[in-house]
Amino acid sequence: MADIAVVTGTSSGMGMHAAVELARRGLTVVAALRDLDRSDRLRGAAAEAGVELDIRALDVTDHAAAARLVRGVIDDHGRIDVLVNNAGRGSVGTAEQLTMEQIQAQLDVNYLAPVNLAKLVLPGMRERGSGRILTITSVGGVVGQPFADAYCGAKFAVEGFMQSLAATAERFGVQVGVIEPGAVASEFVANVELPTEAGAYGELLDAYIARTSGAFAHAQSAESAAAAIADAATSGEFRFRTQTSESAVAFVGVSLADLDGERVHAFTRPWIA
Secondary structure, three states, X not given: XXXXXXXXXXOOHHHHXXXXXXXXXXXXXXXXXXXXXXXXXXXXXXXXXXXXXXXXEOOOOOHHHHHHHHHHHHHHHOOOOEEEEOOOOOXXXXXXXXXXXXXXXXXXXXXXXXXXXXXXXXXXXXHHXXXXXXXXXXXXXXXXXXXXXXXXXXXXXXXXXXXXXHHHHHOOOEEEEEEXXXXXXXXXOOOOXXXXXXXXXXXXXXXXXXXXXXXXXXXXXXXXXXXXHHHHHHOOOOOOEEEOOHHXXXXXXXXXXXXXXXXXXXXXXXXXX
16 A cells, blocks of 8 residues: 655645655555645656646644644554655844734744654654654754844754654654755745845844845755655655755755854854855
8 A cells, every 4th residue: 555645735846746756656645735726747757757636725834724634644644754845934124123913924834844744744644653843944944044033943953852752752763854955946935934124124024034045046946855855755665854955965065064163153143144
């Protein structure tokens, strides 16, 4: 029997391509997205690849709805073997520019939603003694970046949660990991919330946006990132942390070897020069 995978945030980009690629590799895929009216692209990608998806609606910030989805998948398919927490949301702004509501929104989507879904699928995985929970974080979950205070904060938080959970879950046969893309060509950037007023930060923000636009001009394709996600979901050799490109490997390496924090600051200072 094919493994059952649930992938969130599948209306476009990495999530869409990851759902299709997992189905192409033989998994039964439940592709969740917030608005079923935006599923045409997903359906088209599946048809083009010659695969079938079980497409369901889910606003990941609605924890009750997430519980209903998980129950429904188990009722219909018997179990969940793989969870890919892909749904996410970007934010640009430094502390003074952000409202607490904006900060909360970042936590809701990028931290609390994947934590909730992990909690929901864990009991079944633990009881069976197998399962894999993957959360798409970002290089921003390892390297704090100017004007990404809320976004990086939420991504750091979910990486910490999953890294803490991983050791305990492993004792029950459940593998927990994070996937860290760098810049990926998708609608993610178009959906990023920008500050309405730059104020004293105008010149710095302009420099940051110019630098970031340059990075995304040479971004990894969503298909390539999705292939890395599918590899992490299906590989017989599991590891907690996976990057989706060589540039992402180099990016996170700046922080993972930075004992006093100066390497990261030296790396990011020129972004707002």
